[in-house]
Amino acid sequence: MTSKRPTIDDVARVSGVARVTVSRVLNGGPNVRDEVRARVMQAVEQLDYKVNPQARSLAGGASRLLAFVFASDPENDPNSYYESALELGALRACLALGYQVLVQNVPDQTPDYRKRVLDLITTQRCEGLILSPPYSDDVGLIQAVLAQGCKVVTVSPGGPGRGTTDGVGVDDEAGGYDLTRELLRLGHRRFGFIAGLEGHLSADRRLKGFWRALEERALGEADCVVLRGDFTFRSGTHLAPQLLDHPLKPTALVCANDDMAAGVLSAAHARGLSIPGDLSITGFDDAPVAAIVWPPLTTVHQPVKVLGQRAVELLVSRLNGVNSTPEPVFQQLKHAVVSRQTTGPA
Amino acid sequence: MTSKRPTIDDVARVSGVARVTVSRVLNGGPNVRDEVRARVMQAVEQLDYKVNPQARSLAGGASRLLAFVFASDPENDPNSYYESALELGALRACLALGYQVLVQNVPDQTPDYRKRVLDLITTQRCEGLILSPPYSDDVGLIQAVLAQGCKVVTVSPGGPGRGTTDGVGVDDEAGGYDLTRELLRLGHRRFGFIAGLEGHLSADRRLKGFWRALEERALGEADCVVLRGDFTFRSGTHLAPQLLDHPLKPTALVCANDDMAAGVLSAAHARGLSIPGDLSITGFDDAPVAAIVWPPLTTVHQPVKVLGQRAVELLVSRLNGVNSTPEPVFQQLKHAVVSRQTTGPA
C-alpha cells in the first residue's frame, strides 16, 4: 500500500553520516557540529522522516506515554464536564510536549481497580499517571504506582494525596467559604448542603469551607442539613425533596457541584418554587450546565481545562528531570465565585 | 526501582520451550500441543508476564493503535456530550479488544487540519482512524488516509462519507421526519429551524427529514425560517430572537441538537414565554442536558456511546480481517423520539 516509511538509516545515508549521529541530532544531543546538524535536518525534511516511537521506546526504555485515569461509572452518563475538560487540557499539553496520553476509565467500585491502574504501567508501559478524584487521594494506590517507578500527578487532591506526590487544583475550601459568605451576606441563615461522593476529599473541602463561614457567624450544625449525592443531576433531583421538606426549612441549598445543583433546580421547578425568590441554589465548578439551566446558576468557577494542562506539564517536568525537587509540588490555581441568578436575598 | 519486568525469554526458560513457541501461544497460533500451551500459560501466570506492546509492534509491524479524531474548537468548551460519549464508547470497546485509542482534537478551521490527521498515521503509527463529523464526510481526507494504508470508520456520515468507507450512525433523516410528524400532529404549522454547522451533513439530514414531513402536509419553505448555528448553547441563545421576532411567528422551534435547543429554551425563558404553552422546542441527540433543562426537552434519542463502541468494533474487524467485504459497511442503529415537556399543542 504505502511505500515503506523512511528509517533513521535512510536519513543517515542521505546526509552522509552515521546512524548514531542522526539519533543525536534528533534528540538534541551535544557534540554535533552545526554544519552536520543542518545537513541531517535537511535530510529529515527531504525524506519526511518521522521517528518510530515504538522503536525509540524499545531501545531507549522511555515510552513517552502518560495515562489519564478517571472513575465515572461506565454504565452511567459519559464522563462529566469535569473529566472531559481535564482530559482536553491534558491532551493539548501532551500535543505540545510530544507525549501521548492514554485515557482510561477505571470505575472505582470495581474490586480490582488498583490492579487495573497498575496494569496500565506494566501492560502499556506508561511512564506517568494523571489521577483524578477520588484516586487523587488514594495514597495506597499512589504509593503502589510510585513504587513501580511510575510518576504520578494528582488533580484536585483533597488532603493525603497532597503530600504524597505532585498535584494541581484550586483551593476548594476557600471556594466553599467564599460562596457561603456571599449567601450569608444575602441574609441566609438556614442551609441545605448536598455533599459529593464519599472519598472525594476535594469536594469535602468545599463543605469544610462552608462550615468555617458559618462558624464565623456563630452558626453551626443545627443550621444546616447535610446530605451526600453522587455528583449527578439525578442525585440532585432525588435528594432535593428531603432538603425542601426538612423541618429546618432551609432558604439556600448549596451543592458540591453544578450537576447536582441543576438537579435541585429542576426539582424546585417541579414544585413550582420561584428561584431565587423562594430558594437560593448554588453549584460548584462553573460547568457549561451552570449557564444553561434557567435561571443560570450561581457557582464557583475553577479552570478545569487549565488544571489538566498543568497536570501534564508537571508530570513531564518530573519525567525529563526539569523538576527534581524532593518534596511534592502543589500548583494551586485561582477560583472565583460567579454570581448568576439562582441566588437572592433570603 | 522496579525489578525488571520479565520478558518472553524468561517465560520460555521457565516453561522449557523456545521463545518462538511462547510467542505462538501468546498469539493463539496453531500447532502447539495443549500440554505445552498449558505449561507456557502457567509460566506466564507465575511470572506475571505481559507482552511489551512496543516490541511487539516493532517486530510485527502492527501497532494496535487507533485514533479518535474530533473537531471541537479547543478554545471553547470541552468536547460536547456527543464527542465525550463517542469517545467513552470507543474506549470501552478498545479495552475489550486489546487495542489502544489515541484521542485527538483537530479543529477543522485550521488550514493544516488534513496534515494533522495524516500525521497521526505517520508519527504515531495508528492503524485505524475513527472520524467524527464533519470529518466523516470529508471524502478527500478519508481517501488520503486510506491511501496511507490506514483503515477508517466514520461516525454519522451524512452522505459522501457513506460510500467511501465503513461507518456507523442512526438514520438522521428519519429522526428529523419522526420528530416533525409529532409536531404536526400537535397542530404546529409555522416553524423555525436551527440547523447545524456547514459541512455537518448528518445534521443536515435532520433538516431534510423535517422538510419531507412538511411536504407531506403540503407545507413548504414559506412555512419555516431556517438559520444555521454551531451546535453550542450560545448559538441557540443568539439565534432565538431572530426566530421569535420573525414575521412568520413560528409556534415550534426545531434545533439540530440539544445544546442549541437548550439555548433557545433559555432565551425563551428570558422573554417570559411559557414553554410549551407559547412555544414548542425540540432538540436532537438526547444528551444529558435534555433532561436537565426545565422543562425537560423533547428530542430524538441516539445511542451515542454505542455508536463509539460499534465504530471500534467495525474498525478492528477490518484490521484483523474478520470483515473483508469489498464494499463499505454501514451499521445503522435505532433512533427514537423522546417526548418530554417542551412540546405541546400549537
Added chain:
DNA sequence: CCGGCAATTGGAAGCGCTTCCATGGAAGCG
C-alpha cells in the same frame, strides 16, 4: 518397510532505534 506429508518445535534474522565504548584529531599544558 520406506518415501512423503502434516503436525510441532526451534534457530536465526531482523523491526528501528538508543546506549555504551572506541576512535581519531584538535587543542591545551608544562
Added chain:
DNA sequence: CGCTTCCATGGAAGCGCTTCCAATTGCCGG
C-alpha cells in the same frame, strides 16, 4: 614536543518481540 583532555563521530550490541525457514517427529499408503 610529548602528554593529557576534549570534541565529534562511528561501530557494535541489543531492547523484546515476530516472522521466515529449517529440523524433528509420528503416521499414512504402497
